[in-house]
Structure formats: structure tokens, C-alpha cells
Amino acid sequence: MAVAAVKTYEFEPADALGKFHGAQLLYIGWEDHLLFCAPFAFPFPPTMPFGAIIDQVLPGAFGYHPDFARIDWTRAEWFKSGKPWSPDFSRSLAENGLKHKDVIRFRTPGLNGIAGSCS
């Protein structure tokens, strides 16, 4: 039984893909930079090129950190659901296999936050 109930209790999830006006959710975390208290949630169209995240979205989200300007994106390591993953920047989110509510993280070797504290 997937819920304790007096009768059948099955409904569409509150966050079903169709409720986001054509967007799908993508969560993005930056490893070793906990100045940002938690990973971020974004609604993106699945047709958006992955590179647009780097160019247009992440500067607004993570740009406050002094390490952000020092990132060498060719050396960044990516993870999807915690497993190593390599995105193709020129292809869309869908073509990169990203689905609604996927979570990705990136690590920027050599950059370890404020005074090396992972902040």
C-alpha cells in the first residue's frame, strides 16, 4: 500500500510536468561553494541549449561568488544524480537526456570557496 487510507487514494503528483507551462524543472548545485545555502531550482524549456545555462543563467545565480569569474568551464566536472556526466553545451536539455526534475552538479577543480572553507 503506497499510502494509509480508508479507500483508494491516487492522484496526479502536485508537480507533474504539465503544470509548468511548457518548462521542466532542473536543479543545479555548485560543489564546494556553500555560500549558496542549497542547490537551485530552475524552470527551463527542454529545447533550450545547455550552453545557455552557462552563459545566461549561472552568472545571475552564482556570480556573487568571487570564484565564479575564475571558473574554467572546459575543466568543470559534471554529475547527474551524483554520477559523472558530460553535457554537450551545443545541444538542448532534452538532447542531453535531461528530464523533468533531474539534478545536476558541477565541480570546479582548484576552486574551494572562501578561504578554502568550501563556502
Add this chain to the structure above:
Amino acid sequence: MDMQATKKKLGLKERYQVMTRGLDWTPSYQKMEDIYPYVAYEGIKIHDWDKWEDPFRLTMDAYWKYQAEKERKLYAIIDAYAQNNGHLSVTDARYINTVKLFLTGVSPLEYMAHRGFAHAGRQFPGAGPRVACLMQSLDEIRHAQTQIHALSNYNKHYNGLHEFRHMHDRVWYLSVPKSFFDDAVTAGPFEFMVAIGFSFEYVLTNLLFVPFVSGAAYNGDMSTMTFGFSAQSDEARHMTLGLEVIKFILEQDPANLPIVQRWIDKWTWRGYRVLTLVAMMMDYMLPKRTMSWKEAWEVYFEENGGALFKDLARYGITMPKCAETIALEKDHLSHQAWGTFYNYGAAAAFHTWVPEKDEMDWLAAKYPESFDKYYRPRLEYWREQAAKGNRFYNKTLPMLCQTCQIPMLFTEPGDPTKICYREVDYKDNKYHFCSDHCKEIFEHEPEKYIQSWLPVHQIYQGNCFPEGTDPTGEGFDPLAAVLQYYHLEFGRDNLDFEGSEDQKNFDTWRGMATKNV
């Protein structure tokens, strides 16, 4: 028509019998399962409701008398406090932010506890627990009322308290306490009793009320202190009831043990996650600290709770597994929580700040393993930047845990440098969790938690703007629209304490009260 006069006064015991169980009757033309439709589906087996031992012998008429006396004393003090401008004798206007957190986050739960106990009481076929639930239900509505009355005085003078009930149902961080209680009241009556009556009232209540009430006492807030004390004698009764419930259920049938153990595991964790707000209140928000969160956890849970679970071992109950995770988090919890509110200080209905130097030294002394290494650099950087006019306001919405609804701010048990990510695939959808424990709770009842009202997702669905807002319109500002929907006034209720209207007014009024200007 003549009433038959009572021959003699009843003894206490008889009187109790007559006024509680004597009021019960056996239905003759309705089936028991129609009258008590929720009593079986949770799988708890009760063979004899008469085995219930009443933990306190209190009849309704005596109850009214005691409570009325308490109310008289309480309101006399609250009135005196208001008339003497007692709010100006608190240590520092920063203190008032703990009052805001309490009124928006906790007082509405008192009201929900009132509803929850009324509902559970209605569903139990036994007269003993029904009467006990009825009284607790009345206690809880009294708690809600006295808190609202006592704190309304602050609303006359300070910002952020004006729409506490409206905010409770909408504001992102208030979804944490709200969803905790909604989860409990939508469970069956037995789970509710284990969740709130036992896990919350018995195991965790000292970590909620004692910190707020002693924090109030330390910081000169007589009115909060007084309602705290007025509730205390009720709490003693609630704790007794919580323990009696557990013992009764376990003694009724051995098959009840695994169900009860799972509920204890679940609700200790659910309650602990809500206490994240208390942890940061204790370590960061009280101008004059009482004890650290870590010390409070060690005394009230590890020592007192440890003794309780030793006591319950004879029923086969063991210490909840999550206690190990919590022990690993106790050096980090309050720092990570306050950092989160500092991040999202533009979207909170209270003020935030970076602790002063002496406060950081206090934190370093209380948290020698973690503060200087992980949290001081972060806080000092924020302070430096704020001094340069570059105060950090995080404007991107965070990822939330599906179960506890808290932003994914918690780190891996044992590694404070890595966020803890857990996920589950269920019916073609992904769900994310802050911890193994929130994940396990979901996995047991996924159909319940896929309905979580997650504030961030609701904002992205367009459900958190004032009616009539067009999010596709020119120059649409989503943050401004969300704050309007919260009834939170930008620049007044939120942002830094430094430079706030609260700070200025408090200084002016205190100056008028203490100097000749």
C-alpha cells in the same frame, strides 16, 4: 417536575467514573464501524478499550475551574506588560524577530493541535482516551489564543507580525512547520497520537518551548515568558497522555509494535527537522543566549530521551535510528539554517544579520569542531561585503526536500562540505530528499508525499502571485509579486536588521523612555 436530589456527594474516584466513562454508551441501532470509521485502517489492534489507564483524573467541571484561574493570572500580567510598554525592556530589538518566528511558525500549530486532538478524540471508541483528547484539544486552542493575545502587543509596534495566519499557509519557510502538522492531522487517529501526543509532546516539546520561553526570560520578554508558564501545567498533562498512549497501544497486541516503532522513527525525524528553526533561533537570534542548540539537544534528547527509550525497551521499542544522523548534524544545524535565512533575507518576514564579533566568539566556544573552520569564513565574508554595500541577497529559488520541504541545505552525515542529495524514482517522476530519513518516509507512503505543496514549485507553476497578476507582462517582477502574495512588505518586514524601521523605532522609543529628550 421535581429533580431527584443527590443523596450524598460522590467521592473523587466515583465522580471521575461518572463524569467520564459513565457518559459513554453502547450503540444499539448503528454499527460500531460506521460510528468509528477510522479506527481500523492503520492496522493497530485494540482488544479492550477499558484497559486504558487514565493518566490524570480530571473532570470537565474541574478543568474549567483550573483553566479559568490560570487565564486570570495570565491576562493580568499581559495587560500590565502592555500598559508599561514592556516591549521596550527587551535586550535588543533583534530579539523581536524570534517573536515573529514564533507567531508565524508555531502559534498556528497550536490551533492545528486543537483540531487534531478533537478529531482523534472523536474517532476513538474508548471513553477514557476520548475525554483525555477532548481536554488536550481545549488546552491547545487556549495556547493558540493566549499566544496571539500576548504577541498582539508587539504587532502594535513592530513589523512582520500583521498577517501571521495568512503567511503561515503561504510563506516558503512556514511550509516546514505547516506541512509537518498537516502530515500529522491527515494521518489516522493512532498515528496522530504517536506523532503529536508522544513524539512531539513527550520527546521533543522541551526543545521547542523551553528554548523560546527561557529565551524570552533571558531577554526581558515577560509576556512570552508568562504564556509559556501558563501552558506548562498543561504540557505536563500532555506528556503523561503521550506516554500512556504508547504503552496502551503496545500492551494491546504484539503486532502493534512494528507500526508504532515506524511512527516513532518517522515523527522524531519530522519533529527534529522542524526544530531546525529553533536551533538557529537559539544560536543566532537571541541577543542574550541561554544555551547552545547542541547543549540543548544533548540535555533534552540524548540524556532525557535516552532514559525514556531505555524505559520503553521492555515493550520492544528502540531509540529511533535517526538519532545517529542528528548527532552528526548537531555541530552544523544552526549555522547552516541561519546561513539560509541570510541568503533569502529578502523573502523572510523577519530581519536577518551577521553576528557581532563577540557573538562569533561565543559560537566558536560552543562549536569548537565546526564554527571557525566552516562557518566563520562565510559569515565574515558576508559582513565585509555588506560593509562595502554589496550585501548578499540570494535571488534564485532553492531546491527543496519533498518530505520536510526545507531547502536542500543539509550536508552529508560526517562531511559538512557536501550537500546531502537523495532521490527516488516513483511512477515516472523524480523526487528529491535532504536525508535518508526523509527519503524513507516518502518511500513508505509515496502517494501522500507526491502531493506536497512545495513553495518553490508552486511559485514556478504561477500559483503564488496576487490574483489578476500577468506573469507574461512587460517588466514583471516575480519576487515582488510573491511578496505581495505573502502580504509581506518589501523594505519593512524583510531585509537586514541594520537600518530597519524596527531598529530605528526601538532606539527612539527606548531613548524617550530612559532619557530627557
